[in-house]
Amino acid sequence: MANDIILETESLSKHWGGIKALDNISLQFRDRELHGVVGPNGAGKSTLLNMLCGTLNPTSGCIFHKGERIDGMKPWKFVRRGIGRSFQKTNIYAEVTCLENCAVAAQRRFTGSFNLFASRHANKLVREAAEKALCQVGLDRRIHTIAAEISYGEQRQLELAMVLATDPCILLLDEPMAGMGHEESLRIIELLNELKKTYSIVLVEHDMDAIFELSDQLTVLDNGTHLITGTVDQVRNEPQVKEAYLGKEEEEEAA
Numbered sequence: 001m002a003n004d005i006i007l008e009t010e011s012l013s014k015h016w017g018g019i020k021a022l023d024n025i026s027l028q029f030r031d032r033e034l035h036g037v038v039g040p041n042g043a044g045k046s047t048l049l050n051m052l053c054g055t056l057n058p059t060s061g062c063i064f065h066k067g068e069r070i071d072g073m074k075p076w077k078f079v080r081r082g083i084g085r086s087f088q089k090t091n092i093y094a095e096v097t098c099l100e101n102c103a104v105a106a107q108r109r110f111t112g113s114f115n116l117f118a119s120r121h122a123n124k125l126v127r128e129a130a131e132k133a134l135c136q137v138g139l140d141r142r143i144h145t146i147a148a149e150i151s152y153g154e155q156r157q158l159e160l161a162m163v164l165a166t167d168p169c170i171l172l173l174d175e176p177m178a179g180m181g182h183e184e185s186l187r188i189i190e191l192l193n194e195l196k197k198t199y200s201i202v203l204v205e206h207d208m209d210a211i212f213e214l215s216d217q218l219t220v221l222d223n224g225t226h227l228i229t230g231t232v233d234q235v236r237n238e239p240q241v242k243e244a245y246l247g248k249e250e251e252e253e254a255a
């Protein structure tokens with residue numbers, strides 16, 4: 001049901017020796033909401049996404065999916081539960097087609113292995129999921145194009161398609177607009193506005209205009225700690241947030 005809590009962290013921490021990458025973070029992510037996560041460099045945003053998709057185990061604390069505890073499970077179990085993650089750095093196979101890239105991703109959902117041609121039925125499901133995902137992001141005309149031959153912006157769209165091909169309920173997106181021009185960013189904003197009607201989205205993004213436009217809820221992290229979660233207006237008016245950002249800018253200007 002829309003707006004139910006679908007993913008939750010309770011006192012979640014990740015420490016690397018003395019570095020507290022994340023410390024004692026309790027957050028709730030709701031069904032069919034876009035939950036933005038922002039914070040200065042090193043705030044712990046990627047660490048949070050890595051734990052939410054199971055690729056990084058917490059030092060302490062818990063993660064719940066639909067009320068069930070899932071921290072410590074293998075990453076493929078997160079995928080099977082519909083938790084899909086995109087990466088900050090490009091994650092595509094440049095030398096094969098867009099369809100084949102998405103098929104490899106879809107394969108993770110249907111068989112949990114890379115045995116792509118295990119059965120004719122599985123193969124058909126994989127292909128359908130891959131085609132559907134490419135259509136969802138508007139790359140239907142690029143299905144048979146080699147990934148290296150599409151533009152940078154289209155490659156970022158392809159990454160989104162690869163997450164969608166895993167048939168997720170929750171999209172964990174790490175800077176999908178990084179390195180994009182204005183026009184390309186607008187296309188991704190439009191796409192995310194559409195996707196958030198169907199999926200829960202956790203969006204880490206440095207583009208503040210985009211995050212303000214898209215977020216139903218917005219969390220600010222700073223130096224591994226949770227500053228605030230609220231609506232965009234609530235967060236924008238919070239003095240601590242201004243300090244976290246302005247403080248850093250002033251330091252940079254003085255340097």
Ligand SMILES: Nc1ncnc2c1ncn2[C@@H]1O[C@H](COP(=O)(O)OP(=O)(O)OP(=O)(O)O)[C@@H](O)[C@H]1O
Nearest residue numbers: 016019020021039040041042043044045046047048
């Ligand atoms: N494998 C690791 N070993 C040691 N420290 C790490 C490791 N991964 C992250 N850190 C540290 O944890 C902190 C949080 O890093 P993280 O990458 O989550 O920040 P971020 O908010 O995503 O930053 P950015 O916006 O620059 O991507 C940083 O101080 C970082 O140096």
